[in-house]
Amino acid sequence: MNEVLMEVQDLSKHFTVETSLLGKPVSVLKAVDGVSFSIDKGEAFGLVGESGCGKTTLGKILVNLYSPTNGKIFFEGKELTALNEKQRRSYCKDIQMIFQDPYASLNPRMTIGDIIAEPIIINHLLPKSEVEERVIYLLNCVGLARHQRNRYPHEFSGGQRQRVGIARALAVEPKLIVCDEPVSALDVSIQAQVLNLLSDLKSEFGLTYLFIAHSLNVVKHISDRVGVMYLGQLVEIAPKRELYANPLHPYTQALLSAIPIINPEKKKERIILKGDVPSPINPPAGCHFCSRCFKEFEPCKLKAPVLKEISPNHWVSCHLF
Amino acid sequence: MAKDYESNSNKNLIQAEEYVEKPESQLIEMWETLRQNKAAVVGLIIIGLLTLIALVVWASQLMGKQILPYDPNFSDMSQSFVWPNAQHWFGTDQLGRDIFSRVLDGTKISLSVGVAAVTISLSVGVFLGALAGYRGGRTDAIVMRLMDMMLAIPSILLAIAFMAALGKGLDKAVIAIGLVSIPEYARLVRGSILSVKENDYVQAAKVIGNKDSRIIFKHILPNIMSLIVVRATLGISTAVLDTSALGFLGLGVQPPFAEWGDMLGRARGFIFNAPYTLIFPGIAITITVLAFNLLGDGLRDALDPKSRIK
Amino acid sequence: MLLEVRNLTTEFKLKRGTVKAVDDISFTIDKGEILAIVGESGSGKSVTSLSIMGLLQKPGRIADGEITFKSQDLNKMTQKELRKIRGNQISMIFQEPMTSLNPVSRIKDQIMENILAHRKITKKEALARTIEMLDTVGIPSPAERANDYPHQMSGGMRQRVMTAMALSCEPELLIADEPTTALDVTIQAQILELLYRMREKFHMAVLLITHDLGVVSEAADRVIVMYCGKIVEEADVKSLFKQPLHPYTVGLLQSIPQIDDESDKRLYMIKGMVPNPLRMPPGCPFSDRCDSCMERCTQEMPELQEINGHKVRCFLYDKDMEGELNAK
Numbered sequence: 001m002n003e004v005l006m007e008v009q010d011l012s013k014h015f016t017v018e019t020s021l022l023g024k025p026v027s028v029l030k031a032v033d034g035v036s037f038s039i040d041k042g043e044a045f046g047l048v049g050e051s052g053c054g055k056t057t058l059g060k061i062l063v064n065l066y067s068p069t070n071g072k073i074f075f076e077g078k079e080l081t082a083l084n085e086k087q088r089r090s091y092c093k094d095i096q097m098i099f100q101d102p103y104a105s106l107n108p109r110m111t112i113g114d115i116i117a118e119p120i121i122i123n124h125l126l127p128k129s130e131v132e133e134r135v136i137y138l139l140n141c142v143g144l145a146r147h148q149r150n151r152y153p154h155e156f157s158g159g160q161r162q163r164v165g166i167a168r169a170l171a172v173e174p175k176l177i178v179c180d181e182p183v184s185a186l187d188v189s190i191q192a193q194v195l196n197l198l199s200d201l202k203s204e205f206g207l208t209y210l211f212i213a214h215s216l217n218v219v220k221h222i223s224d225r226v227g228v229m230y231l232g233q234l235v236e237i238a239p240k241r242e243l244y245a246n247p248l249h250p251y252t253q254a255l256l257s258a259i260p261i262i263n264p265e266k267k268k269e270r271i272i273l274k275g276d277v278p279s280p281i282n283p284p285a286g287c288h289f290c291s292r293c294f295k296e297f298e299p300c301k302l303k304a305p306v307l308k309e310i311s312p313n314h315w316v317s318c319h320l321f
Numbered sequence: 322m323a324k325d326y327e328s329n330s331n332k333n334l335i336q337a338e339e340y341v342e343k344p345e346s347q348l349i350e351m352w353e354t355l356r357q358n359k360a361a362v363v364g365l366i367i368i369g370l371l372t373l374i375a376l377v378v379w380a381s382q383l384m385g386k387q388i389l390p391y392d393p394n395f396s397d398m399s400q401s402f403v404w405p406n407a408q409h410w411f412g413t414d415q416l417g418r419d420i421f422s423r424v425l426d427g428t429k430i431s432l433s434v435g436v437a438a439v440t441i442s443l444s445v446g447v448f449l450g451a452l453a454g455y456r457g458g459r460t461d462a463i464v465m466r467l468m469d470m471m472l473a474i475p476s477i478l479l480a481i482a483f484m485a486a487l488g489k490g491l492d493k494a495v496i497a498i499g500l501v502s503i504p505e506y507a508r509l510v511r512g513s514i515l516s517v518k519e520n521d522y523v524q525a526a527k528v529i530g531n532k533d534s535r536i537i538f539k540h541i542l543p544n545i546m547s548l549i550v551v552r553a554t555l556g557i558s559t560a561v562l563d564t565s566a567l568g569f570l571g572l573g574v575q576p577p578f579a580e581w582g583d584m585l586g587r588a589r590g591f592i593f594n595a596p597y598t599l600i601f602p603g604i605a606i607t608i609t610v611l612a613f614n615l616l617g618d619g620l621r622d623a624l625d626p627k628s629r630i631k
Numbered sequence: 632m633l634l635e636v637r638n639l640t641t642e643f644k645l646k647r648g649t650v651k652a653v654d655d656i657s658f659t660i661d662k663g664e665i666l667a668i669v670g671e672s673g674s675g676k677s678v679t680s681l682s683i684m685g686l687l688q689k690p691g692r693i694a695d696g697e698i699t700f701k702s703q704d705l706n707k708m709t710q711k712e713l714r715k716i717r718g719n720q721i722s723m724i725f726q727e728p729m730t731s732l733n734p735v736s737r738i739k740d741q742i743m744e745n746i747l748a749h750r751k752i753t754k755k756e757a758l759a760r761t762i763e764m765l766d767t768v769g770i771p772s773p774a775e776r777a778n779d780y781p782h783q784m785s786g787g788m789r790q791r792v793m794t795a796m797a798l799s800c801e802p803e804l805l806i807a808d809e810p811t812t813a814l815d816v817t818i819q820a821q822i823l824e825l826l827y828r829m830r831e832k833f834h835m836a837v838l839l840i841t842h843d844l845g846v847v848s849e850a851a852d853r854v855i856v857m858y859c860g861k862i863v864e865e866a867d868v869k870s871l872f873k874q875p876l877h878p879y880t881v882g883l884l885q886s887i888p889q890i891d892d893e894s895d896k897r898l899y900m901i902k903g904m905v906p907n908p909l910r911m912p913p914g915c916p917f918s919d920r921c922d923s924c925m926e927r928c929t930q931e932m933p934e935l936q937e938i939n940g941h942k943v944r945c946f947l948y949d950k951d952m953e954g955e956l957n958a959k
Contacts, residue, residue: 189882191886196900258816258820261845262845
């Protein structure tokens with residue numbers, strides 16, 4: 001059942017920060033810099049990285065909020081990047097997004113019933129008479145009551161609003177949902193509720209997820225495979241168990257070790273990375289991570305490493321391998 | 322699995338029943354806050370009164386009945402420059418016309434010009450501002466440079482320039498005043514759109530497949546409406562003032578119509594012997610402008626969600 | 632004992648009613664100790680720290696209680712007197728370093744301002760101290776970076792600058808309100824390690840406010856768990872994590888996705904959500920979400936009981952109900 005649903009080839013997104021007087025780009029922000037990977041049908045692919053790594057930008061490219069500067073995207077075999085605007089927009093029925101901030105992702109002037117109904121209506125998915133039924137059904141799927149559909153977003157808590165966002169994403173019956181840090185703005189006790197909900201919905205509707213997060217512990221429960229990004233590039237991809245048990249890239253190791261363990265008995269050996277995340281504007285040649293890497297050696301500053309398959313399904317981009 | 326959820330959702334149901342307030346429409350909340358602002362309420366009452374006067378006068382004139390104490394255009398030279406007394410509450414002007422009746426008659430002109438001019442500025446300004454704000458890039462640059470050019474010239478001068486091109490008359494004055502204020506609305510709308518555009522819910526609207534035009538009308542504009550409403554209310558007062566200014570200069574209303582600015586203009590020379598010819602139209606302008614300003618300020622406070630009394 | 636808070640109650644007078652953000656809490660902090668206050672939104676933890684520092688804004692006000700710092704009641708002091716203490720003996724660092732630093736002022740000026748407000752030394756000496764502090768908190772090339780503006784630095788660096796500013800007068804108590812929440816995981820590790828080092832070097836006490844139990848586990852000596860304005864559990868960190876007593880603490884610990892959790896089963900979740908502070912259920916505030924809720928819980932508020940140095944507010948541990956003492 002390893003049918004590829006979405007494939008990304010050498011995807012890049014560059015933002016011009018400064019131009020010379022004649023309009024030539026002087027400094028370029030390479031938010032996403034040559035990323036390639038694929039997501040199988042029914043899989044949950046966790047994409048992890050810290051701020052500035054480009055994971056959110058990548059997610060936004062997939063849902064057509066940004067157009068890529070370079071590279072190709074294939075969905076069910078069709079090349080999306082070759083389509084015109086109108087054709088590309090029709091794919092919104094297949095690829096949807098759940099946003100990070102529950103307080104900003106719902107239009108404060110619309111009732112939540114209208115918010116959930118909108119995608120159905122503008123895509124002409126159901127006759128008018130059946131829309132309300134479907135909205136009620138979706139509300140139930142995410143654990144909200146039918147009478148709440150006439151309320152406004154400000155009357156709900158963060159966790160409930162996030163559920164509305166999920167219901168909206170589900171409304172068009174998409175095949176792939178990009179979850180952009182859906183729980184980071186929520187309280188800890190609510191995070192578990194929402195993570196469980198996402199898990200259940202995936203099984204119930206046969207969804208595929210690209211689950212974006214900034215920390216490895218959040219994606220652990222929900223992902224099948226995990227990819228780690230740093231400064232616009234993918235540095236490691238592996239099936240979940242493999243990544244957590246045997247992280248190969250020094251950055252992945254540092255990320256894992258930085259997560260506090262809830263057990264004061266187990267004092268662990270912390271890898272503290274030196275320095276800060278460098279700016280994605282005009283990144284250095286060679287490996288992007290070498291300035292902070294604790295295992296850096298000769299070739300790191302000179303040449304950029306490429307993503308190679310080291311063991312079955314385990315890919316790393318590092319000169320150590 | 323999802324069933325597990327249902328029992329939780331029942332808990333949520335009960336929670337939600339208790340937690341959620343009765344859905345108050347935003348208008349009602351706004352009204353509550355406005356009511357607390359005494360100044361704004363005063364402004365509202367005055368505007369209400371003025372509107373009433375204007376409507377009554379206009380309706381009666383339409384029906385051919387004379388509701389004012391005197392015909393505002395009736396000139397009785399034997400009664401010129403009469404000081405305010407029991408028959409002529411505001412006195413009479415240089416042509417023996419009753420000032421009180423003329424002031425009341427002028428209400429309908431001032432209000433209607435104010436509203437008409439703002440309507441013009443609003444519709445064109447909002448459209449241009451939305452275009453510039455949402456599209457960005459070159460469209461933005463072109464539109465805003467055009468607006469900058471208009472803003473570089475003082476509004477009165479610009480209005481006069483427009484009038485020179487259009488000719489004299491009240492309707493031309495309305496158009497001129499309307500055109501002059503377009504850049505302000507364009508700027509306001511553009512700025513608001515730029516800040517609202519990046520909100521997640523606008524992005525979400527795009528992701529679910531909305532076309533640009535629908536995003537602007539359904540998602541962006543309703544959320545910046547409050548700013549526009551406040552600006553428009555204050556804009557009416559500016560328009561009234563501009564009308565008076567043009568009238569004062571002899572460019573707006575043509576005789577014999579009663580318009581406050583025009584009345585002021587013609588009475589310029591009589592400031593010492595017959596100050597009442599200036600005072601009453603002047604007070605009328607002041608009160609009207611003040612009323613709209615008070616209401617506009619009150620609306621702004623009422624529509625600002627942070628200052629709303631919760 | 633450095634700081635003692637007794638029966639602190641802070642309320643907010645809103646149009647729809649009065650909300651007790653902090654409801655009769657008491658705790659102490661000893662010299663050199665790291666005490667963590669853990670809670671989610673609505674727990675009152677941030678309001679507690681603001682109350683201690685006298686930084687509450689209308690409509691909030693301290694309704695009752697004493698805040699004794701070295702035998703002085705902070706609650707009874709004027710703002711002028713409090714200013715002598717703030718930045719000097721008690722310092723604070725906040726969650727968002729960008730909004731806490733003045734964007735139009737150089738780093739060195741901001742830190743020097745704090746030093747000169749509390750110490751009678753020359754500007755030259757203050758600058759030297761500033762650079763020394765920047766070096767201590769781990770800013771590379773401190774003499775040059777001191778001339779930077781906040782926007783020229785990354786989030787992690789700014790948090791270090793905040794820390795340098797807070798520590799510049801060697802305070803005895805540092806209040807850190809969610810110092811790492813806005814930072815990346817790897818930077819968070821750096822900042823926590825920094826706090827630890829500072830504690831060792833200056834022997835200062837830290838009041839660490841956070842919602843992140845992982846941070847607590849790594850950094851704290853003692854922990855207080857707050858829920859809806861009340862303290863529901865208090866213990867030293869080892870005891871709390873080894874044997875959490877209050878159902879809320881238990882639920883919280885179980886619902887966090889653990890990195891070393893091998894099983895793939897569903898995350899435990901606490902059902903329901905934090906009640907509306909204007910409409911608190913009678914009795915225990917946690918009653919409607921608690922798996923072990925008994926009838927008594929919905930009617931009475933349990934008292935804070937102490938069991939072997941471990942405090943808990945729950946009827947499951949009520950000393951009157953002997954049979955239930957071994958509930959866990």
